[in-house]
Amino acid sequence: MKFMLSKAPKTKKIALVAHDHMKPVLSRWCKKHHDNLKHQELFATGTTANVIAHETGLKVEPLLSGPLGGDQQIGARIAQQQLDVLIFFWDPLESMPHDPDVKALLRIAAVWNIPVACNPSSADYLLTSPMLTEQYEYRVPDYEAYQQSRE
């Protein structure tokens, strides 16, 4: 696989996702970082978006609910380089009927090399990084070279 450099803008597009038992945790985390998050563009799976918007007043664009395809929508946006950061508080103590979608989302975030935080501590580190508010250059798969190599 060949790679190339891509640039994440100064204002980041951040996806927020939480499984049901983790929604209160994500909501608390969003309140803690409200002043920072209000300057970013926020997206979330359906129920997570409703909870965050209602409990924090932050503007969040809702996608579909996770089990109905929301994780896949977020994955598609990551693959199209339309999202810069993934905050995904998945529940390590519950099994999910849409576990394949959860795995696929984490996999595609790794493929496209975007920062991922899966718990509040790592999300604290990520959101307070100076890189969050700077343009950030990072390595992504070179899709054109990949296509040419398959002709």
Ligand SMILES: O=C(CO)COP(=O)(O)O
């Ligand atoms: O299930 C989810 C992520 O896998 C989250 O979906 P909701 O935000 O719709 O609950």
